[in-house]
Amino acid sequence: MRFFEDEDFRVLTALEMAMRNHDVAPTALVERIAQLPRGGCRKRLQDLLKRKFIHHENTAYDGYSMKYAAYDFLALRALSKRGTVTGAGSRIGCGKESDIILVQDENGNDCVMKLQRLGRCSFRSVSRNRDYKGNGKTRRGESWFYLSRLAAQKEFAFMKMLYDEGFPVPKPIDHNRHVVVMELVKGTLLNHIQDMAGHEHKVYERCLALMVRLAEHGLIHGDFNEFNIMITDDFRVIMIDFPQMVSTDHRNAVELFDRDVQNLANFFSRRFRVETLLHPSLEKDVERTAALDRQAFASGFFTKKQQMELEAMLEEEVDKEEDEEDEEDETNDDTQEATTETSVAVKSRHEDPAKEAVKEDNAGDEEDGGEEDDTDSMSETDTIAETKRQRLNQVRRDVKDNPNLVGNGVINMEYVKKRMKSVVKRSEDREFNRNMHRNSQKGRAKERIQRELKNTKDFSLFD
Numbered sequence: 443m444r445f446f447e448d449e450d451f452r453v454l455t456a457l458e459m460a461m462r463n464h465d466v467a468p469t470a471l472v473e474r475i476a477q478l479p480r481g482g483c484r485k486r487l488q489d490l491l492k493r494k495f496i497h498h499e500n501t502a503y504d505g506y507s508m509k510y511a512a513y514d515f516l517a518l519r520a521l522s523k524r525g526t527v528t529g530a531g532s533r534i535g536c537g538k539e540s541d542i543i544l545v546q547d548e549n550g551n552d553c554v555m556k557l558q559r560l561g562r563c564s565f566r567s568v569s570r571n572r573d574y575k576g577n578g579k580t581r582r583g584e585s586w587f588y589l590s591r592l593a594a595q596k597e598f599a600f601m602k603m604l605y606d607e608g609f610p611v612p613k614p615i616d617h618n619r620h621v622v623v624m625e626l627v628k629g630t631l632l633n634h635i636q637d638m639a640g641h642e643h644k645v646y647e648r649c650l651a652l653m654v655r656l657a658e659h660g661l662i663h664g665d666f667n668e669f670n671i672m673i674t675d676d677f678r679v680i681m682i683d684f685p686q687m688v689s690t691d692h693r694n695a696v697e698l699f700d701r702d703v704q705n706l707a708n709f710f711s712r713r714f715r716v717e718t719l720l721h722p723s724l725e726k727d728v729e730r731t732a733a734l735d736r737q738a739f740a741s742g743f744f745t746k747k748q749q750m751e752l753e754a755m756l757e758e759e760v761d762k763e764e765d766e767e768d769e770e771d772e773t774n775d776d777t778q779e780a781t782t783e784t785s786v787a788v789k790s791r792h793e794d795p796a797k798e799a800v801k802e803d804n805a806g807d808e809e810d811g812g813e814e815d816d817t818d819s820m821s822e823t824d825t826i827a828e829t830k831r832q833r834l835n836q837v838r839r840d841v842k843d844n845p846n847l848v849g850n851g852v853i854n855m856e857y858v859k860k861r862m863k864s865v866v867k868r869s870e871d872r873e874f875n876r877n878m879h880r881n882s883q884k885g886r887a888k889e890r891i892q893r894e895l896k897n898t899k900d901f902s903l904f905d
């Protein structure tokens with residue numbers, strides 16, 4: 443930061459503004475916003491490029507885009523001007539979507555700075571999906587920086603609200619762009635603990651109690667797993683990360699709650715051999731007593747619209763990542779099966795396929811009749827009649843072979859109900875497996891990044 447001059451800051455701010463509407467901001471636009479004396483902006487841009495803070499593209503037009511290093515610089519400068527961050531130390535944690543850095547506040551206390559890095563693991567797909575035209579926006583106009591800012595905004599808003607309500611979360615200190623500054627939690631990540639010396643049942647129950655208490659306040663974590671929970675020396679449970687937190691009014695609330703409970707049960711049984719019959723459910727065991735979900739959106743830090751935007755975009759990215767993970771074959775098979783079965787079920791909703799076919803034929807007759815008048819050709823009429831007969835026979839055969847119908851075309855309700863139940867169950871199982879897969883992928887990606895970082899000898903904050 444010391445090596446930056448005010449002009450660098452001006453140019454980067456101009457670039458940030460120009461990137462609101464462009465993935466790659468045209469150089470001329472950046473120059474116009476920065477309003478530096480002639481040629482000054484270009485020189486600064488080249489200098490920043492050399493220092494790898496920005497990226498240059500000259501394919502569709504001459505332009506620049508920021509890298510996370512530049513965005514970090516802008517956020518850090520704002521935070522240090524406010525006095526909330528006075529010095530940065532080493533990187534103490536690294537997730538799939540964030541870097542955690544030890545910093546000091548104005549009183550010299552150790553804090554944690556979380557820099558959101560959404561898209562870090564999907565930069566391949568970002569560059570592939572880059573769109574220079576269409577107003578220069580990525581997909582619907584969001585860039586990774588915008589997404590990271592939204593994520594940080596959400597994290598700060600929820601952390602503040604939960605902290606004020608007395609939930610075990612780190613104390614939020616400040617927020618700017620994609621960065622959240624918070625209290626340093628003195629504890630160990632649940633995933634790093636191999637042995638709890640007999641305290642595992644207590645910790646497990648505390649985790650479940652926390653989940654239920656959250657739900658009573660109208661919130662579901664959505665990703666309550668060993669990577670997002672820290673355990674203190676006196677075995678208290680602290681939630682450090684809640685990117686997917688949703689309201690208990692969410693349309694999938696019951697499943698999401700159930701999934702969190704199930705994931706936690708799986709982890710404790712796998713790692714600590716804790717077998718339990720405790721399995722709280724949202725419908726039976728949770729009585730809502732507060733509405734933190736509504737309060738969060740009403741606080742103004744993070745609106746409901748932003749939540750929906752973030753949810754939709756993250757969902758889109760997860761799907762894209764999964765597509766890239768060679769899952770295609772498996773998914774295709776499943777989808778095909780589901781489509782066939784659903785189509786069977788849908789088909790059975792028709793009153794009687796034979797009648798339907800006759801109806802279709804009649805409709806065809808009307809059209810065909812017009813043509814016949816025009817052509818008046820006997821042979822053509824014969825051919826049409828023959829085709830109709832064949833189709834009718836085919837439909838009758840189908841009706842006979844169709845297990846959804848009994849003999850004369852009446853729906854076999856027993857069978858159809860059974861099939862529909864199995865389709866629904868299968869799709870639920872698929873959703874559950876998908877989430878399990880997503881979690882394990884997340885763990886793997888994190889380990890990879892940590893490995894890569896270990897191999898990088900000279901670490902700097904702006905890597």
Ligand SMILES: Nc1ncnc2c1ncn2[C@@H]1O[C@H](COP(=O)(O)OP(=O)(O)OP(=O)(O)O)[C@@H](O)[C@H]1O
Nearest residue numbers: 535536537538539540542554612625626627669683
């Ligand atoms: N307040 C904190 N105090 C101490 N350590 C922290 C704090 N916040 C995060 N960490 C550390 O940083 C790591 C990553 O944090 P976090 O879960 O917030 O990021 P993430 O990108 O969501 O990671 P993941 O994908 O693993 O969930 C954690 O595993 C934890 O070890």
Ligand SMILES: [Mg+2]
Nearest residue numbers: 537669670683
């Ligand atoms: Mg996390």
